Amino acid sequence: MTRGRVGVLISGSGTNLQALIDASREATFPAEIAVVVSDRSAALGLERARLAGIPAVFHGARSFAGDRDAYDAALAGLLHEHGVEWVALAGFLRLVGSALLDAFPWRVLNIHPALLPSFPGLHAQEQALAAGVRITGATVHLVDRGCDTGPIVLQGAVPVLPGDDGPALSARILRLEHQLYPRALRWAVEGRIQVVDGTVVVTPPPGEDLTLGVVAG
Amino acid sequence: MTRGRVGVLISGSGTNLQALIDASREATFPAEIAVVVSDRSAALGLERARLAGIPAVFHGARSFAGDRDAYDAALAGLLHEHGVEWVALAGFLRLVGSALLDAFPWRVLNIHPALLPSFPGLHAQEQALAAGVRITGATVHLVDRGCDTGPIVLQGAVPVLPGDDGPALSARILRLEHQLYPRALRWAVEGRIQVVDGTVVVTPPPGEDLTLGVVAG
Numbered sequence: 001m002t003r004g005r006v007g008v009l010i011s012g013s014g015t016n017l018q019a020l021i022d023a024s025r026e027a028t029f030p031a032e033i034a035v036v037v038s039d040r041s042a043a044l045g046l047e048r049a050r051l052a053g054i055p056a057v058f059h060g061a062r063s064f065a066g067d068r069d070a071y072d073a074a075l076a077g078l079l080h081e082h083g084v085e086w087v088a089l090a091g092f093l094r095l096v097g098s099a100l101l102d103a104f105p106w107r108v109l110n111i112h113p114a115l116l117p118s119f120p121g122l123h124a125q126e127q128a129l130a131a132g133v134r135i136t137g138a139t140v141h142l143v144d145r146g147c148d149t150g151p152i153v154l155q156g157a158v159p160v161l162p163g164d165d166g167p168a169l170s171a172r173i174l175r176l177e178h179q180l181y182p183r184a185l186r187w188a189v190e191g192r193i194q195v196v197d198g199t200v201v202v203t204p205p206p207g208e209d210l211t212l213g214v215v216a217g
Numbered sequence: 218m219t220r221g222r223v224g225v226l227i228s229g230s231g232t233n234l235q236a237l238i239d240a241s242r243e244a245t246f247p248a249e250i251a252v253v254v255s256d257r258s259a260a261l262g263l264e265r266a267r268l269a270g271i272p273a274v275f276h277g278a279r280s281f282a283g284d285r286d287a288y289d290a291a292l293a294g295l296l297h298e299h300g301v302e303w304v305a306l307a308g309f310l311r312l313v314g315s316a317l318l319d320a321f322p323w324r325v326l327n328i329h330p331a332l333l334p335s336f337p338g339l340h341a342q343e344q345a346l347a348a349g350v351r352i353t354g355a356t357v358h359l360v361d362r363g364c365d366t367g368p369i370v371l372q373g374a375v376p377v378l379p380g381d382d383g384p385a386l387s388a389r390i391l392r393l394e395h396q397l398y399p400r401a402l403r404w405a406v407e408g409r410i411q412v413v414d415g416t417v418v419v420t421p422p423p424g425e426d427l428t429l430g431v432v433a434g
Contacts, residue, residue: 117348118335134372134427155351157374159428210351211376215430
């Protein structure tokens with residue numbers, strides 16, 4: 001089996017990266033992580049990658065002196081050098097620009113800890129608590145030029161429980177993310193995620209759903 | 218058992234009204250519908266009320282010549298005449314103003330066919346389809362001066378299924394609404410919904426959740 005080559009971009013501890021690494025260790029998983037790139041040298045996720053025998057690259061912004069396009073272009077080049085076909089953002093805290101998106105058209109995935117379009121941006125779990133919602137979740141979407149606005153691939157829901165604080169709710173959402181993201185990546189490299197006229201068309205394998213955590217309607 | 222007295226406001230067919238009528242026929246249900254008021258004389262919901270032996274009142278806006286406060290004040294008076302303690306909006310298409318809200322402080326409930334804060338306003342189901350979400354639902358909330366912005370009481374989730382159109386998705390959400398709204402009304406008249414410093418505090422009975430359709434986290 002030729003496996004699809006994925007580049008994962010991180011800025012921090014990379015627990016979603018770890019979920020993708022664990023999934024890709026399964027012999028039947030159709031994707032392999034070709035490279036992990038961090039914009040922070042101290043990101044724990046780089047260590048996770050090295051421990052798994054995956055090339056781990058620090059790609060800092062400082063030498064680009066604020067030129068975002070140049071940073072993104074160099075990042076795209078780095079990913080291409082590793083034969084990357086799909087890019088997965090896993091806690092990558094930089095906004096991804098055109099230079100990268102044009103190099104991987106509709107092939108950049110992100111996971112967000114809320115049921116988009118509710119609570120885009122930072123601290124989505126705290127936003128949900130402040131809004132008093134009873135249900136929140138996580139969303140895997142294709143990245144476009146906006147912030148958490150791209151076409152939705154799949155979503156999972158969790159309840160907000162009485163007494164939840166930010167860490168408790170975040171942990172519950174994270175367990176969901178760790179199920180959602182490998183599924184989305186598998187579908188991506190299997191060609192099940194396509195964009196036609198700006199609309200994402202997802203064709204799940206038989207018996208698999210576009211949702212997690214929701215009782216079938 | 219003294220039952221809490223509820224007024225239901227409608228504009229149309231009133232399927233949520235019917236769900237409340239059906240629930241209130243149970244001997245153990247702690248609320249009774251004291252009056253149904255419609256701002257449209259032809260609303261089918263008025264007929265549902267009459268068939269159930271519930272006072273059904275047409276309260277038109279025409280004679281108030283666009284004076285919303287006067288309309289709402291008269292409506293509040295009408296509800297008080299029927300001994301109403303809680304007000305439930307069930308497809309009432311007028312924005313409820315201060316004159317009514319001040320007469321029933323934090324005692325006006327609404328149900329909305331989306332997971333607020335996503336998709337407030339009209340045609341929430343079509344908004345959800347257009348946004349491409351995989352999960353949507355329904356929300357019972359207390360009414361404040363905004364449009365679908367009041368404190369959330371409980372929420373339920375449903376999947377958006379491949380091939381769904383507006384009517385199919387609306388029907389799935391409606392089945393959820395018909396479970397959510399009687400539950401919320403029961404909790405309301407049992408004193409389980411209180412607002413403290415602008416925050417809604419809901420104390421569900423043992424074994425009951427603030428959510429429907431979501432797998433426990």
